Amino acid sequence: MRNEESEAERSARLREQALRQNSLRKEESDAERSARLQDQALRPKSLRNEKSETENSSRLCNTAKKLRNKELELEKQARLQDKLLRQNAVRDRETEENNFARLRDQSLRQEAVRGRETGEERLERAIADRFLHQVNLFEETEQDTAERRNQQMEVMFDYRATENEEETADRREKDRLQTELQREHQFQREREEEELRARNALQHAEFVPVETTERETFLREMHLDRNRAGNPRTHRIACKDIVVEDRVHLLDIRDLTKICAECDAKHFEKEMPKDKKLDTDAAEREK
Numbered sequence: 001m002r003n004e005e006s007e008a009e010r011s012a013r014l015r016e017q018a019l020r021q022n023s024l025r026k027e028e029s030d031a032e033r034s035a036r037l038q039d040q041a042l043r044p045k046s047l048r049n050e051k052s053e054t055e056n057s058s059r060l061c062n063t064a065k066k067l068r069n070k071e072l073e074l075e076k077q078a079r080l081q082d083k084l085l086r087q088n089a090v091r092d093r094e095t096e097e098n099n100f101a102r103l104r105d106q107s108l109r110q111e112a113v114r115g116r117e118t119g120e121e122r123l124e125r126a127i128a129d130r131f132l133h134q135v136n137l138f139e140e141t142e143q144d145t146a147e148r149r150n151q152q153m154e155v156m157f158d159y160r161a162t163e164n165e166e167e168t169a170d171r172r173e174k175d176r177l178q179t180e181l182q183r184e185h186q187f188q189r190e191r192e193e194e195e196l197r198a199r200n201a202l203q204h205a206e207f208v209p210v211e212t213t214e215r216e217t218f219l220r221e222m223h224l225d226r227n228r229a230g231n232p233r234t235h236r237i238a239c240k241d242i243v244v245e246d247r248v249h250l251l252d253i254r255d256l257t258k259i260c261a262e263c264d265a266k267h268f269e270k271e272m273p274k275d276k277k278l279d280t281d282a283a284e285r286e287k
Helices: 007-027 030-050 053-070 073-093 096-116 119-139 142-162 165-229 233-238 280-286
Strands: none
Touching: none
C-alpha cells in the first residue's frame, strides 16, 4: 500500500502519525517516558551488536565523514587540536611495552593498507608525502632543524647500538647498493646531458652553413660602409693588440668641447671628423 500511495497521501499519513505520537507522548507519565527512552536506546544497541565489526566500522566512518563535511574551519581546527592534546596525554602515560606494541600494530596496519593500493595510488601517496615533507622543511626554523637532526642522530645511534653483526652487514650492503644506484643515475643524467649538447652542436653545425653566405655578405657590406665613413682614430688604436706596455703611443684627444652637429652630443676635440657628424649610423639610417 505504501509503494502505491502518492506523495500527497504519504505526507498526510506521516503528518497524522506525528500528531498521534505527540498526543500519546503528552499523556504518558514520567515512568512511561523513561521506560520508552530506555527501550528506544536499547534497540539500536542490540541492532549494532548483531552487526559485524566491518559494518560497525563502516557506519562509524560514514557518520564521521558526514559530521566533518558539515563542520566549519574553526571547528575543524579546534577538533584536531583537542585530538592532538588527548593523543599526547595518552602517549605520555603509556609504558615502553605499550609504545612498542602500538608502533608495531601501526606498522602492520600501514603495510596492509599499502599492500592493497595500486600503482597510481602509490605514486599519488609518494607525491603527497614528498610535497608535505618539503612544506614542513620550508616552514621549520633553524632551531627546529637542529632539533630534528639531533633526534634523527639519536634514533640512528640507538638503532645501530641494538643491531647484531648480520643486521649491520645487511645495512652496509643496502647502503652500498643505494650509493651505486645513485652514482649510476648521476652517470646516466650526465650522459643524457652530453648527448643533448652533442645534438645541439650538430644542429648548430647544420644551421650555420645555411646562414653563412647571407650573413657573410651582410657583414662585408656593413664593414665596407663603416670603412667609407671612416672610423675614428681612437677606435683603430683600440683594436690593435698591445704587446709591450712601454711602447704604447700616448694619444692626446684634447678637451671635451666639440658638439656633434647631428645629435648635439659632446665629444673630444680629436674625435670630431671633418663633417662634424659623429653619429654616422643615425645619419646613414636617415639617408
